[in-house]
């Protein structure tokens with residue numbers, strides 16, 4: 001999901017809804033849902049809740065314990081919290097609005113229907129899309145999915161904000177995306193069926209199987225032409241011997257592709273072990289080998305290649321090798337622009353990272369351009385008043401001041 005995603009942890013819960021305001025601007029419609037943040041209760045009641053939670057969870061058999069996702073833990077916590085509140089062992093806070101959570105909670109409380117819960121719980125992220133916890137947002141939970149959504153869900157602290165990223169005519173349904181939308185129609189449909197149990201019929205998905213959709217899938221998830229100078233996409237030949245370039249007609253042998261895929265898989269296993277053991281330098285070298293093989297195998301707009309480069313960006317940022325990080329960040333931008341809509345948080349954040357790296361390496365003029373792009377995208381999503389946006393706007397102003405100073409001293 002996020003470029004800098006850390007391990008998913010249940011560090012916060014959020015329940016209840018106290019207010020719903022719809023603001024309509026020329027391009028912006030925001031549905032603000034104020035969410036009941038957990039008030040800090042005294043240590044003793046904290047302990048009461050924790051003791052009960054541990055007691056309940058330890059009674060589950062091992063298999064069930066293994067399947068305890070953050071969403072299920074959240075439900076257990078909510079259930080016990082409600083119980084302790086009804087027994088007056090912990091205080092009810094003004095934001096614990098169980099009436100509004102009502103039907104949703106009663107249907108899925110107490111681990112009765114974990115699938116329904118997973119469909120309705122939301123991962124709370126910060127403005128840089130790093131996950132902070134899991135929350136139950138009843139109003140947000142009535143919003144349906146589209147792979148071409150007119151809105152995005154972001155969080156301001158624990159407040160869930162639905163922000164329009166397209167003009168939404170009156171009476172039109174507000175839609176968000178439940179999944180990572182960068183992917184072929186087949187991949188997106190598979191994710192939606194497996195995680196949310198439905199087939200999507202959005203404007204992107206209804207094109208599944210038509211020639212444009214087949215071409216886009218082959219570019220994003222298929223192979224490159226054997227001729228390095230040709231940018232064609234490949235489709236399986238009817239005899240199933242290999243894949244034919246749709247531009248120049250050269251056939252790529254199935255066995256050769258299989259061999260490359262095997263080598264990449266082996267290296268990927270090794271690389272992810274190196275990352276999890278903290279051997280970043282070795283991991284960087286291994287991911288570079290993967291990138292080299294993927295450049296032979298995949299189309300230049302390949303999502304797999306993009307993911308490898310995202311990982312390399314992250315590794316080189318951690319190694320503080322800004323030059324390498326900048327190069328990898330740059331290489332991801334054309335693919336981001338292809339796979340994400342204009343006002344997508346990930347695209348905005350990638351421009352933000354790009355601008356910061358350019359600035360750090362002294363390319364102030366280009367940094368201004370990248371930071372301006374980041375602002376243009378992210379202000380639609382976050383407005384201009386959040387701490388995150390204020391920081392970005394200050395950075396842009398400083399970069400612009402530095403660029404004009406540099407220009408005037410050159411003159």
Ligand SMILES: C[S@@+](CC[C@H](N)C(=O)[O-])C[C@H]1O[C@@H](n2cnc3c(N)ncnc32)[C@H](O)[C@@H]1O
Pocket residue numbers: 119120140141142143144145146196197198199200201202
């Ligand atoms: C978070 S709920 C959304 C609200 C739900 N429609 C309701 O009435 O409660 C998620 C569920 O809604 C349904 N859903 C959401 N988007 C859909 C879509 N585009 N097409 C079909 N079903 C959808 C799926 O059953 C999914 O598991």
